[in-house]
Amino acid sequence: xxxxxxxxxxxxxxxxxxxxxxxxxxxxxxxxxxxxxxxxxxxxxxxxxxxxxxxxxxxxxxxxxxxxxxxxxxxxxxxxxxxxxxxxxxxxxxxxxxxxxxxxxxxxxxxxxxxxxxxxxxxxxxxxxxxxxxxxxxxxxxxxxxxxxxxxxxxxxxxxxxxxxxxxxxxxxxxxxxxxxxxxxxxxxxxxxxxxx
Amino acid sequence: xxxxxxxxxxxxxxxxxxxxxxxxxxxxxxxxxxxxxxxxxxxxxxxxxxxxxxxxxxxxxxxxxxxxxxxxxxxxxxxxxxxxxxxxxxxxxxxxxxxxxxxxxxxxxxxxxxxxxxxxxxxxxxxxxxxxxxxxxxxxxxxxxxxxxxxxxxxxxxxxxxxxxxxxxxxxxxxxxxxxxxxxxxxxxxxxxxxxxxxxxxxxxxxxxxxxxxxxxxxxxxxxxxxxxxxxxxxxxxxxxxxxxxxxxxxxxxxxxxxxxxxxxxxxxxxxxxxxxx
Numbered sequence: 001x002x003x004x005x006x007x008x009x010x011x012x013x014x015x016x017x018x019x020x021x022x023x024x025x026x027x028x029x030x031x032x033x034x035x036x037x038x039x040x041x042x043x044x045x046x047x048x049x050x051x052x053x054x055x056x057x058x059x060x061x062x063x064x065x066x067x068x069x070x071x072x073x074x075x076x077x078x079x080x081x082x083x084x085x086x087x088x089x090x091x092x093x094x095x096x097x098x099x100x101x102x103x104x105x106x107x108x109x110x111x112x113x114x115x116x117x118x119x120x121x122x123x124x125x126x127x128x129x130x131x132x133x134x135x136x137x138x139x140x141x142x143x144x145x146x147x148x149x150x151x152x153x154x155x156x157x158x159x160x161x162x163x164x165x166x167x168x169x170x171x172x173x174x175x176x177x178x179x180x181x182x183x184x185x186x187x188x189x190x191x192x193x194x195x196x197x
Numbered sequence: 198x199x200x201x202x203x204x205x206x207x208x209x210x211x212x213x214x215x216x217x218x219x220x221x222x223x224x225x226x227x228x229x230x231x232x233x234x235x236x237x238x239x240x241x242x243x244x245x246x247x248x249x250x251x252x253x254x255x256x257x258x259x260x261x262x263x264x265x266x267x268x269x270x271x272x273x274x275x276x277x278x279x280x281x282x283x284x285x286x287x288x289x290x291x292x293x294x295x296x297x298x299x300x301x302x303x304x305x306x307x308x309x310x311x312x313x314x315x316x317x318x319x320x321x322x323x324x325x326x327x328x329x330x331x332x333x334x335x336x337x338x339x340x341x342x343x344x345x346x347x348x349x350x351x352x353x354x355x356x357x358x359x360x361x362x363x364x365x366x367x368x369x370x371x372x373x374x375x376x377x378x379x380x381x382x383x384x385x386x387x388x389x390x391x392x393x394x395x396x397x398x399x400x401x402x403x404x405x406x407x408x409x410x411x412x413x414x415x416x417x418x419x420x421x422x423x424x425x426x427x428x429x430x431x432x433x434x435x436x437x438x439x440x441x442x443x444x445x446x447x448x449x450x451x452x453x454x455x456x457x458x459x460x461x462x463x464x465x466x467x468x469x470x471x472x473x474x475x
Contacts, residue, residue: 038240050312051312054312078264079264079265079303079305080264080303081260081261081264081266081301081302081303082301082302082303083301084259084301087260090260090261090264090301090303091255091260091261091262091263091264091266091303092264093263093264093265095265095343096343096346096376096377098376118343118375118376118378118434119343119374119375119376119435120374120375120376120435138375138434140244140247140248140434141263141343141375141378141434141465142248142251142262142263142341142378142465142466142467143247143248143251143263144251144255144260144261144262144263144264144265145251145252145254145255145258145260145261145262146247146250146251146254147251148260149254162314163304163314163316164264164303164304164305164314165314176247178240178436188436189374189375189435192430192431192432192435192436192437193430193431195430195437
């Protein structure tokens with residue numbers, strides 16, 4: 001397929017004018033991030049999606065210990081495709097976040113500081129984020145090949161039998177994201193809608 | 198009569214499964230490029246450029262365009278003068294299993310009750326049709342469910358008219374917001390019965406992207422819906438701009454005098470579809 005002619009002049013790994021941010025977040029950084037900010041994440045994060053959340057919350061219900069300490073961490077909603085030999089990871093873009101809404105407040109109570117996915121969160125989750133001083137980020141959906149280039153290491157942490165829904169720890173470098181909900185309670189999707197009206 | 202071995206079906210389905218997830222068809226690429234060129238919002242324009250770059254990396258390195266390589270939807274049209282030696286259904290499912298395994302594609306199929314992953318991406322959803330002739334036509338649509346989940350169906354009263362149909366479709370896309378990865382492709386099934394409308398909506402996604410319905414009246418409705426969706430301003434990823442939808446495809450079928458079924462099947466911008474004729 002010849003799509004070279006369609007390519008942008010320079011191949012970008014992310015958005016333009018990204019603000020570099022370390023994860024887990026350093027002291028005082030969350031306060032500086034506002035809805036609509038374009039950021040570039042570097043550091044380490046955990047992953048999880050539907051079954052991962054169900055299992056984490058079941059462990060909490062049973063009064064058992066979680067396989068990871070989520071305090072201060074970022075949780076990325078992703079179920080990657082398998083890595084080929086020699087690859088760090090397969091395609092690894094975001095999954096839709098609202099399916100995690102039922103579980104998120106429980107994890108925020110444990111000190112989780114940020115979630116990363118795509119699509120809007122429920123009012124309950126937004127209120128919980130505000131209460132616990134947490135933020136929600138989105139990255140570009142359906143760009144799993146491109147985003148995989150910003151993941152430099154992947155290791156299995158828990159729930160291997162859940163396949164793509166296992167809990168991984170990723171190391172990322174220059175992973176692009178947009179701030180959707182900041183700690184002041186602003187919502188970027190609502191800002192976009194209001195602009196139109 | 199013509200004889201076709203079921204192993205040939207398996208091989209064809211496997212090849213379709215492996216290539217569909219990594220190589221976008223030119224129709225969708227052309228639409229992404231056109232969307233980028235007309236986009237005014239800098240954030241949305243940049244996102245579209247990333248999607249084009251993503252498609253290039255995916256094709257060059259054979260990495261799936263999106264990690265959600267879908268639940269397989271297969272449309273098989275079998276010529277009435279073809280004899281297939283072997284089990285056709287097994288042949289199709291084996292093609293899916295092998296393609297997802299060898300292509301390093303994500304296994305996303307699970308039991309609806311236990312949620313246990315089958316581990317093979319099997320079974321796919323297979324639709325069979327008969328047609329005249331001695332050919333077998335296979336269309337493959339790996340369906341990601343970020344978009345599939347935003348679909349809907351309504352049995353409108355005929356009094357709602359076309360205005361009601363348009364309103365319903367536009368509202369569905371609006372309610373979906375950024376969940377289905379806009380810019381989306383909107384498949385609409387109008388008429389028939391409950392299940393026929395849903396099937397028409399799905400099947401409309403197989404049409405070359407943006408090709409209007411041959412019925413002029415229907416093509417006008419497609420355009421009206423497309424323009425209204427794109428005036429809403431949600432845009433790429435819900436980040437604003439004029440490209441919420443790339444195309445609206447509508448298929449119709451005669452319906453009951455009491456009925457006006459409307460089904461909306463939403464597809465993401467990673468609109469993967471491949472076809473082959475045997």
